[in-house]
Amino acid sequence: MNSFNNSGNFEKKTVDGKENPKYVDLLEEDKPLSGQKFACVSFVSPESIIKQKEMYYFDSFLKKWDFNKSMEKFVQFLNFISFKYSVSFED
Structure with missing residues (x-):
């Protein structure tokens, strides 16, 4: 049995x-100081998540770059075919 709350956290x-x-x-x-009530909020630095995010961005960049290179080669091929067979091809 899982112990998730509604937001998906444990x-x-x-x-x-x-x-x-x-x-x-x-x-x-x-430990509490006598007579003082206060709250201290700190930032948790998720170093491993930051590295994962950088890897995700790099992977996304490579996928997009591969797609752009593929499209560039495809357009070159279409231009070649249109020239060879005298077919109109518009960019």
Whole structure:
């Protein structure tokens, strides 16, 4: 049985109340200071996700570049065929 909430994230505990092994808590809590109540919000730097994003962008670039090169060669081929057989081809 999965312990997802509505947003697709893992819950801290499973439905039966046990600790969820897939839950990762990235926040560290400091001991409270006497008489002070405050909140400290920090940014979690997802280094592995950033690397994955860069790989995704590079992969997308290669796919687009391959497509553009293929289309360029295809247009050259169509121009050649239109010239050889005197058929009109418009870019």
